[in-house]
Amino acid sequence: TDMTACSDFKDSGSLMLIKVWAQLAETLQGKGRGPCVLSGSYLDADKAISLATQTKDPNYKKLAHDLHSARLVLYYLNGEYREAEKEISQFKGQGDGPTHFKSLLNQVFGALNCYALARKTQKIKTYSKLAEPFARRWMLLHANCPSSNSKAMVALLKAEKRAVQRDPVAGEYYSKAI
Numbered sequence: 001t002d003m004t005a006c007s008d009f010k011d012s013g014s015l016m017l018i019k020v021w022a023q024l025a026e027t028l029q030g031k032g033r034g035p036c037v038l039s040g041s042y043l044d045a046d047k048a049i050s051l052a053t054q055t056k057d058p059n060y061k062k063l064a065h066d067l068h069s070a071r072l073v074l075y076y077l078n079g080e081y082r083e084a085e086k087e088i089s090q091f092k093g094q095g096d097g098p099t100h101f102k103s104l105l106n107q108v109f110g111a112l113n114c115y116a117l118a119r120k121t122q123k124i125k126t127y128s129k130l131a132e133p134f135a136r137r138w139m140l141l142h143a144n145c146p147s148s149n150s151k152a153m154v155a156l157l158k159a160e161k162r163a164v165q166r167d168p169v170a171g172e173y174y175s176k177a178i
Helices: 007-013 014-026 045-054 056-077 081-091 100-121 122-144 152-165 172-178
Strands: none
Touching: 014 045, 014 172, 045 056, 056 100, 056 152, 081 100, 100 122, 100 152, 122 152, 152 172
């Protein structure tokens, strides 16, 4: 169905927020403009972020946080950890976002990308140290609002952390996450 026909979404700016997640789904299905590019039939992330930075509308501030969260997910799932590192450093100091859900995503995928970088680059102390605040904040947020897939995320975080330490138990945690 055509989401643009919903006037409530148009007026509130919610349509753009929905488009971010629809574009993430399309990109993960291989139908976007590239495996790590958040652009396709729903949204062009570069145009959206340009719009978000040019206006003072609070809906577009939410859009910037949604784009950040979606990119962290996309980069982690596609193994583009260096891109995630750039995204994390560009977004530093801009807060956790307007909603609890997006804060959870930012924290868990920030930690996952940092642990993956530690594992891939062998700069274990550097990236593990960078991952820890994300993981701690996620655990605090999770404790206040556990979700149905929280156990899987906890297992995935533990798996990545154990993989950095070359602990054979990491495989068990990856299995639990799956």
